[in-house]
Amino acid sequence: MSTSFTRRGFLGLTSAAALGAGLSACTGGGTSTGGGATQAASNNLRLFTYEDDSTIGLLKAQVKKFDEQNGTTTTVDSLPGSGAAVYPDKLRTELLGGKGPDVWRIWGGQIGSPFAKAKQALDLSKYYDKYGWDSKLNTTAISGMTFDGVKSGVPFVQLGLGAWYNKSLFAKAGVSAPPTTYAELEALNDKLVAVGVTPCGLGGKYGWDIMRLFEYLLEHTSGPELHDKLLTGAESWDRPEVVEAFTLFKKWQDKKWLPQGALALDPSDVEPWYVQGKTAYTIAGQWTEAGAILAAKKSPAGFGNFELPTDKSPARHSGFVEGYMVNAKTGNADKAAALIDFIVQPAAQKAMNITASTVKGAEPDPKSLPLSAEWSQKYGKNGFYTIQDQAFPKKQADQYFSVQSDLLQGKVAPDAASKKMQEIISAWAKS
Amino acid sequence: MATTVAVAKQPKRGGRWSPWLFALPALLVYVGFLVYPAVSSLWFSLTNWDGLSATYKFVGLDNYFKLPHDPVVVTAVRNNLIWTVVTIAVPTIIGLLLAIALNGKVHGKPILRLIFYTPAVLPLVSIASIWGWLYNPQYGAINSFLRLIGLDGLAQPWLGQDSTALWAVMVPAIWLRTGFPMLLYLAALQGIPNELYEAATVDGATKWQQFWHVTMPSLRPAHYIVIALSLIDSFKVFDMIYAMTYGGPGTSTQVMGTWMYFNVFQYYQAGYGTAIAVVITLVAIAVGIPYVRSQTREAS
Missing domain, CATH: 3.40.190.10 (Periplasmic binding protein-like II)
Structure with a gap:
């Protein structure tokens, strides 16, 4: 048997094995039947x-x-x-x-x-x-x-999603009651930063957690009617209200109202920080009472919640x-x-x-x-307005998170972010 | 008187089919678990299957034509190239240096060997979590240490910005992958006959000359194994990126493996995702074949 034959055969086998291993990793069984026949009845x-x-x-x-x-x-x-x-x-x-x-x-x-x-x-x-x-x-x-x-x-x-806060950290900042307007919320954030407390604990690793802030800001700048139309693609995102929401979003990071490097933080790590005293509040739903406060064996009396003030009527929250x-x-x-x-x-x-x-x-x-x-x-x-990772398909939601990420890193300006969002939503609406 | 010895020809049991019968069990497994899924995947890459429905349409090469227009594919290819070069070169060089150091007269050699190799046996997701905490911008050990020694300006959101995220993920990958080449090189170093060094010393060779003219040529088989395995490891990178950054911030740390996964499993674009898998495989083969050819040429 010649050497060249052996080498060729070896190469062929190696290539076939590599091809097989690479491709088989993709679809596993490769079935297109969507799971096969109906399963047998049992108890x-x-x-x-x-x-x-x-x-x-x-x-x-x-x-x-x-x-x-x-x-x-x-x-x-x-x-x-x-x-x-x-x-x-x-x-x-x-x-x-x-x-x-x-x-x-x-x-x-x-x-x-x-x-x-x-x-x-x-x-x-x-x-x-x-x-x-x-x-x-x-x-x-x-x-x-x-x-x-x-x-x-x-x-x-x-x-429904709202702000869940640590009363002792609010007291440390000299705040006795939750904010009732957006201006008061910003003032609260400034007071918290002044006493060395990071106001809002959100993590951007998967995109959906930090999104809760942006969708609130969008409700604040756009109001209920426009916000709902934006989510269905019935109105263009390339508009002043959206630019303003992106501008505020960047402001929250630049003024250190979010944790440092929030984009990479894991939400499951960050969400309980308000219970641990590392942030003053988070944006979450009622699950956080059992999942963070009671799980940490803390008394609910030390915590509170409030609907994020939108300054719009009717008042709504994400849900x-x-x-x-x-x-x-x-x-x-x-x-x-x-x-x-x-x-x-x-x-x-x-x-x-x-x-x-x-x-x-x-x-x-x-x-x-x-x-x-x-x-x-x-x-x-x-x-409530539909939480945005349920309003958009996963692909569009990820593209949207990517825009958020670029904005927070200063790679795009708020007006460019609005235009990019419009491209994403209109492409989705056409598909 | 000439003696002739007649050798009776033994009848072959099973005839020419015997080798196939012995190979059949392995062949069945190979065909069932590799060839069939591979051919299926190739087929799905020519369809618009969403990965969940029972029906799909044949779209020809459309999925392949879309690839160059996908900006994330461009990012992913660039990241794959960077990842491959760095995670082959750095662990190999560090592994070689550690092996040379441990091959000399060093106290506590077994303990050091264990320490250097331990990361390779830790579960990858645990490593990702540990390094994720180390990189935490506010409470992580890395930034805390930098602040402690007065280098506050160097404290960064390592995983939270495009400029550092991929490099930050490569650090634990290097940490994880250095132990294996170290062990292979150590074994190869111990197999080099001492006489070669003695002869080189007699000939007046310096330590540096001994390294380049005795040690390195003797390590050639080990280089082949280390580089081949590192190449495979680098091409299939997925888990470390997925666990540490989820491809982010944005899509800045996406590699082809994770982008394939996102399309197939998260975006319900199994046809397109499978086309990415086919391309990854073809590139891996294209890169691998010259290496295999050179190896077989050396062997012959």
Whole structure:
């Protein structure tokens, strides 16, 4: 056998192996069937969620109750931590692998939408009729999990975002009450910086956390009507109100109202900083009472919350819904729907400490969750604008985060950022 | 008298199919887990599949034509090149220097070897988290140390600005990847016969001349292994970038691997993402073949 043949053969094999290894890393099984045939019916269910250690035990306890009453065995899997950045990928991979969960938790809007549009999520209309969810759940929340007219999810959480603050740090800055106007909020920030406290704790690693500040500023400069039109692409982003919002956004960083190097900080690290005394406040929803304050064994009395003042009427805050979907390929659709109905009962919602339930009669308990109850009473009835990472598809949201990043680094000016945003949104609207 | 020895020809069991029968189990695994997915991926790169739906359309080479117009692809290619050069050159040189140092008369050699190699066995996500904390602009050890020694001006948001983010991620990558070449070089150094150095000394060679004319030529096989493995490691970079910066700030630290992942798994553009995977693979092969050719030429 000649040497050249051996070498060629070796090269061929090496190339084929490299080609195979490189490409096979991309699609795994390479199936295009979206997870294969319907699974066989059984008494075994699997629920996939993203609860963290502070709440997963409560969910499991309720699921166990359901199992005892229905003769089922339900496995609860959780992927806590990175929020909407990673969880949908894992879910999608499971579904394509044909071993997807029977029930999964998911955010509404553009995060849940791909699962409904790809028909991976079951149309739950008949179960809405069977269990009367239309009359038991908040109507706005249901619309957040209805895609192209199909009810593909059952919302059980409708969260509003506001400022959650550390009272002792406000007192250190000589502030006794939350701000009621944007000017007062800026004045508060200056006072906090003057006493060495970073005002607002947000982290930009995944883009969505620091976005909460910009969307608030956009509501402040644009007002409700224009803001809603901007989110749907009905109005151009290349306009003075958006330029002003970007200008203020940069101001927040330049005046050190955000942590140093906020763009790279992990939100899961930064969000509890207001509880740890490293920042004065953060922008979060009611989950932070159980997830940050109570988890740190701190008394809620040391903290407070307020709706960020927009100076516009009606006053609104950022909000989003979360709920459950059922696998379109499950062989246990009836049992999966029954499990969801069990979970959205007021008793179960209260037992799970759901701080912003969509279920009528499951309002937060003022004794165990005083701050969440206070938020619900004060601001729960106010309208909300769709949180921006649910308003845009993931690709456009990432492009938008990229614009934020360039602006904060001084690579683009506010007016250029507005123009860039308009390019992104108009390209999306055309697609 | 001539004696003839007749050697009876043994009948072959299974005939010419025997080698294939022995190879069959491995071939089945190879075809099932490598060839089939690879061909599938190649096919999907010619479609507009979203990665989730049951249906898709054939779009020909459209996904490939889009690549040069994607500004993030340009950034990713540039980052891949920088990453490849730096994370091959620096760990290899440091690994070689450490190996030479440890090959001499050094106290506590096993402990030092362990210390230098330990990063290579740590879980990568843990390394990313640890370095993420070290780089924290306000509370991280790196900036705290700089402030402590009066170099406040050098304290930076290392991962939070385009100008430093990629370089900051490369530091733990180098830290992680230095131990492996060190071990390989150390083993190779211990295999060089002492007589070569003795002869060189007799001939009047200086230490520097011994290094270049005895040590380096003797390390050639080790160089091949180190560089080949480093090249593969560098091309497939994904995890460190994903865990430390998520491709940001913005898209400034995107590499082809992460951009492929974002498209396939997050943007529901599996066809386009798979086209990126095909290009990565072809580039890796194009770069790898000259190296393999030179290696086989040396061996023959």
